[in-house]
Amino acid sequence: MTDSALSPAIALALILTAPLFGALAAMVTGRRGAGIALATMTATGIGIVTLLVIIAGDGDFTLAIGGWEPPLGIQLRADGLAAGFITTTALVMGAILAVAGKPFGAGATERRGAYTFWPLALLLWGALNAIFLSGDLFNLYVGLELLTLVAVALVGIEGKRETLAAALRYMMFALMGSLLYLLGAALLYAAHGTLDIALLAARVGNAPGDIVAAAAITAGLAAKTALFPFHSWLPPAHSGAPAPASAMLSGLVPKASFYILLRFWFEAAPDIAGTGVLTLLGGLGALAMIYGSLLALHQNRLKLIIAYSTVAQLGYLFFVFPLAGGTSAAQPWAAGAWSGAVFHALSHAMAKASMFLCAGLIIEAIGHDRLPGMKGIVRAMPMTVFAFALAAITLMGLPPSGGFTAKYLMMTASFAAGQPFWALMLIVAGLLAAAYLYRPLALAFALPDADAPVPGAVSRARQAAPLVLALAAILLGILSAGPFAFIRIGRPGAAVEGLE
Amino acid sequence: MIASLFDLTLCLLILAVAGAAVFGRAAFMAVVFFIVYGILIAIAWLRLGAIDVALAEAAIGAGLTGVLLLAALSRIMRNIDAPEPAPVLEGKTIATGLASLVVTALVAHAFLTLPEPRGLQSRVTANLADAGAENPVTAVLLNFRGWDTLLESIVLLAALLGVWTLARDDAWSGRAGLRHVTRPGGVLAQFGRILPPIGLLVGIYLVWAGSKQPGGAFQGGTVLAAVWIVTIMAGLMQAPRVADRALRAALVIGPVIFLALAVAGVFAGAFLVFPPAHAGWLILAVEAVLTLSIAATLAMLIFGPPEGEEKR
Amino acid sequence: MIAPSASLLYGLCGAVLIGLGLYGFVAHRRLIRRVLAFNVIGSGIFLLFGASAYRDPAAGADPVPQAMIITGIVVALAATALALALIVAHARLAQSGALPEDETHEDGSEDAP
Numbered sequence: 001m002t003d004s005a006l007s008p009a010i011a012l013a014l015i016l017t018a019p020l021f022g023a024l025a026a027m028v029t030g031r032r033g034a035g036i037a038l039a040t041m042t043a044t045g046i047g048i049v050t051l052l053v054i055i056a057g058d059g060d061f062t063l064a065i066g067g068w069e070p071p072l073g074i075q076l077r078a079d080g081l082a083a084g085f086i087t088t089t090a091l092v093m094g095a096i097l098a099v100a101g102k103p104f105g106a107g108a109t110e111r112r113g114a115y116t117f118w119p120l121a122l123l124l125w126g127a128l129n130a131i132f133l134s135g136d137l138f139n140l141y142v143g144l145e146l147l148t149l150v151a152v153a154l155v156g157i158e159g160k161r162e163t164l165a166a167a168l169r170y171m172m173f174a175l176m177g178s179l180l181y182l183l184g185a186a187l188l189y190a191a192h193g194t195l196d197i198a199l200l201a202a203r204v205g206n207a208p209g210d211i212v213a214a215a216a217i218t219a220g221l222a223a224k225t226a227l228f229p230f231h232s233w234l235p236p237a238h239s240g241a242p243a244p245a246s247a248m249l250s251g252l253v254p255k256a257s258f259y260i261l262l263r264f265w266f267e268a269a270p271d272i273a274g275t276g277v278l279t280l281l282g283g284l285g286a287l288a289m290i291y292g293s294l295l296a297l298h299q300n301r302l303k304l305i306i307a308y309s310t311v312a313q314l315g316y317l318f319f320v321f322p323l324a325g326g327t328s329a330a331q332p333w334a335a336g337a338w339s340g341a342v343f344h345a346l347s348h349a350m351a352k353a354s355m356f357l358c359a360g361l362i363i364e365a366i367g368h369d370r371l372p373g374m375k376g377i378v379r380a381m382p383m384t385v386f387a388f389a390l391a392a393i394t395l396m397g398l399p400p401s402g403g404f405t406a407k408y409l410m411m412t413a414s415f416a417a418g419q420p421f422w423a424l425m426l427i428v429a430g431l432l433a434a435a436y437l438y439r440p441l442a443l444a445f446a447l448p449d450a451d452a453p454v455p456g457a458v459s460r461a462r463q464a465a466p467l468v469l470a471l472a473a474i475l476l477g478i479l480s481a482g483p484f485a486f487i488r489i490g491r492p493g494a495a496v497e498g499l500e
Numbered sequence: 501m502i503a504s505l506f507d508l509t510l511c512l513l514i515l516a517v518a519g520a521a522v523f524g525r526a527a528f529m530a531v532v533f534f535i536v537y538g539i540l541i542a543i544a545w546l547r548l549g550a551i552d553v554a555l556a557e558a559a560i561g562a563g564l565t566g567v568l569l570l571a572a573l574s575r576i577m578r579n580i581d582a583p584e585p586a587p588v589l590e591g592k593t594i595a596t597g598l599a600s601l602v603v604t605a606l607v608a609h610a611f612l613t614l615p616e617p618r619g620l621q622s623r624v625t626a627n628l629a630d631a632g633a634e635n636p637v638t639a640v641l642l643n644f645r646g647w648d649t650l651l652e653s654i655v656l657l658a659a660l661l662g663v664w665t666l667a668r669d670d671a672w673s674g675r676a677g678l679r680h681v682t683r684p685g686g687v688l689a690q691f692g693r694i695l696p697p698i699g700l701l702v703g704i705y706l707v708w709a710g711s712k713q714p715g716g717a718f719q720g721g722t723v724l725a726a727v728w729i730v731t732i733m734a735g736l737m738q739a740p741r742v743a744d745r746a747l748r749a750a751l752v753i754g755p756v757i758f759l760a761l762a763v764a765g766v767f768a769g770a771f772l773v774f775p776p777a778h779a780g781w782l783i784l785a786v787e788a789v790l791t792l793s794i795a796a797t798l799a800m801l802i803f804g805p806p807e808g809e810e811k812r
Numbered sequence: 813m814i815a816p817s818a819s820l821l822y823g824l825c826g827a828v829l830i831g832l833g834l835y836g837f838v839a840h841r842r843l844i845r846r847v848l849a850f851n852v853i854g855s856g857i858f859l860l861f862g863a864s865a866y867r868d869p870a871a872g873a874d875p876v877p878q879a880m881i882i883t884g885i886v887v888a889l890a891a892t893a894l895a896l897a898l899i900v901a902h903a904r905l906a907q908s909g910a911l912p913e914d915e916t917h918e919d920g921s922e923d924a925p
Binding site for chain 3: 504507514515518519521522523527530531534537538541544545547548549550552553556557560561564565568569571572575576592593596600601607608612614619620621622624636637639640641644645648649652655656658659660662663666716718798801802
Binding site: 024156190 | 607609610611614617648652655657666749766770774
């Protein structure tokens with residue numbers, strides 16, 4: 001008995017505290033950041049593997065922190081969804097930290113950027129894990145605040161005027177988002193005496209307080225997920241940060257606020273979602289897709305293309321609301337739409353992070369990210385270009401990638417629900433993604449100019465990291481059956497059957 | 501409690517001062533009004549039976565935030581020299597005003613239509629004996645919802661890391677903040693001799709008493725941070741270097757010990773457990789180290805990034 | 813007429829503060845004023861929350877919201893400190909206390925902090 005009670009707690013403790021311990025250690029020691037990151041990855045990895053084994057074997061579970069059950073205490077929730085996000089985050093962080101070893105490596109004396117990067121990166125990881133496992137709305141707020149402050153700091157790490165302006169713009173939107181979320185949480189507690197998601201499910205109703213709270217929480221989280229029209233902060237922030245930071249910012253950070261939205265609308269307040277609100281969310285997602293894709297077509301810097309692509313791709317996620325929320329929740333296609341959105345979040349995290357890491361390696365080689373300079377770079381960095389191409393396949397939603405599986409699930413749900421508009425949007429967005437990703441790829445494979453400077457050398461080991469990530473995103477599509485079943489473990493929902 | 505004339509007057513004062521802080525044209529006056537506003541809010545907390553919150557608001561909300569705003573304002577004024585603009589009444593202003601009115605109305609309506617209170621007072625009281633603290637707020641902060649507090653102490657460190665990131669590369673090995681020059685026999689130097697011992701006592705008492713009465717690690721930590729700041733500003737000590745190992749150890753020791761306790765609880769099958777038999781002294785121990793870290797972090801946040809030599 | 817309870821009064825006060833701060837946050841161009849407005853909104857939300865915890869004075873105040881509010885105050889301070897440090901660093905390089913898009917009017921006049 002003690003053994004089986006021990007391992008879930010150990011797994012969660014490792015996952016939650018290893019990154020935090022690592023960050024604190026890195027803060028003290030200064031020049032051993034990379035080594036500490038490696039140790040953290042190992043410890044967290046052990047916790048994650050244990051968690052996956054437990055959930056696959058015994059199903060989902062909860063853990064009341066301190067032994068205090070909700071509503072008095074905070075409950076941690078470990079189900080398939082949480083484990084899926086935690087695993088993806090670990091893979092992405094592993095690749096990022098592997099590549100970051102060189103630009104942020106230790107010098108003879110302690111340097112500012114190299115010192116602050118490692119604790120910030122590990123704190124970001126810790127914040128994400130805390131969010132993915134939490135079952136309490138206020139605890140989610142604290143985790144989200146930690147995540148936001150660290151993300152803003154990472155945007156400003158290079159200290160140039162434009163990046164500081166980008167960090168400030170991000171901060172302003174994020175502050176507003178935090179306040180809105182806090183207002184909603186306060187109203188919910190005032191009405192129901194708890195902020196535990198599972199308990200709220202039974203108590204939240206259609207009272208004005210609940211509706212205002214839900215609107216505030218949704219608006220706040222939408223601002224943090226850069227949903228149209230709250231998106232303008234994202235492209236300059238993500239393109240201005242150094243590449244490893246951009247990978248974290250685009251791949252992982254917006255997924256956290258989206259994750260909370262999923263938890264809120266599908267578990268805490270499933271009954272109060274009216275068709276109007278859900279369609280509005282989906283509509284804004286569609287606008288984000290089109291707007292972000294069109295702007296990506298006009299950019300001449302690689303990192304800006306990738307950043308605008310994030311705006312577009314985050315829009316896809318919001319289709320889950322009209323397709324699987326509210327009254328649709330009981331329909332057979334809801335499970336498919338929900339799984340599709342989750343698959344998209346996970347595969348986008350890996351593909352986008354891979355893309356930004358590739359961009360970073362290219363910048364190291366040629367010194368800038370202006371598109372014309374990329375001409376013919378496949379000869380100097382074949383692994384990187386190949387990784388970029390694989391990541392592009394996922395983003396375009398081409399088979400057999402994870403992006404394709406996600407798109408397929410959402411499109412079939414869209415047709416089954418009699419709302420073909422979303423499927424149409426997905427097709428259009430896929431075409432636009434192909435267009436804006438074609439340009440850098442075509443340039444990479446073109447013949448280099450005769451007078452172009454020779455690109456610098458980048459080690460193959462570091463080029464392998466984004467390649468692994470991009471491959472993982474493709475694998476998610478090829479081997480999708482396992483993850484598809486796994487993420488649904490512990491999901492409360494009316495329809496358990498997916499789409500055949 | 502029925503609202504008395506005092507409450508009504510206080511609320512009107514709060515709104516008036518808040519209005520001055522938000523709408524005032526001169527930035528310096530706005531910040532001063534904001535500090536006054538913070539004190540008034542602290543008084544409001546007393547009327548609402550939230551003494552721990554009143555202490556936190558006065559110290560952190562009014563005091564520390566006010567100091568941060570004033571310091572930032574003075575540093576910005578060094579770089580920019582321009583007159584105040586005249587307010588412009590245009591479509592955007594009117595739309596924003598309307599939006600604010602709508603938000604206020606919605607929130608007020610939500611508040612007025614709240615169902616019967618379903619608070620957790622009874623649950624807290626029922627479990628207070630096992631919690632290790634007689635002050636219910638401390639019990640919630642450190643025990644029932646201790647994970648929130650642990651994360652929150654790390655949020656403070658994250659903000660400090662962010663502030664440090666903004667240092668110039670060449671200033672990294674310097675001391676935190678701008679260099680202070682204090683007249684040796686002046687008022688500030690005298691304060692620097694008289695205030696710290698008193699402040700030290702008050703701060704430590706706030707933490708110690710926080711178990712049974714209003715007080716706690718954050719409130720006590722703020723007072724201790726103020727003690728340190730006054731000592732440095734009075735010229736009796738120098739601001740630490742960012743690379744100082746002792747400083748860094750002080751910054752992290754609170755969260756580290758709290759985290760270690762959290763992990764240790766795993767062997768009792770739960771995460772972050774205070775066994776009831778030992779909860780009392782464990783909470784005090786955690787609060788003690790947490791106070792040290794909070795004090796160090798808050799003080800360093802006030803000083804800001806290492807600046808090296810001031811360039812005019 | 814039933815005398816209003818203190819909780820009701822402070823709750824409504826909080827609601828007005830939220831609206832007031834929201835106006836300041838959106839309307840001001842100077843970032844430091846926005847940070848100030850952010851703090852006003854925050855304390856308004858806390859006041860509303862705390863008032864809701866004291867609706868039945870006979871039962872005493874609910875300590876859980878009070879603990880959450882203290883946590884919120886500290887988190888708001890952390891965010892304020894970072895925001896202000898960013899504003900100062902940006903102002904040094906950009907010679908301005910506002911974001912580039914909020915900087916000049918069409919007539920070319922500059923704003924003061």
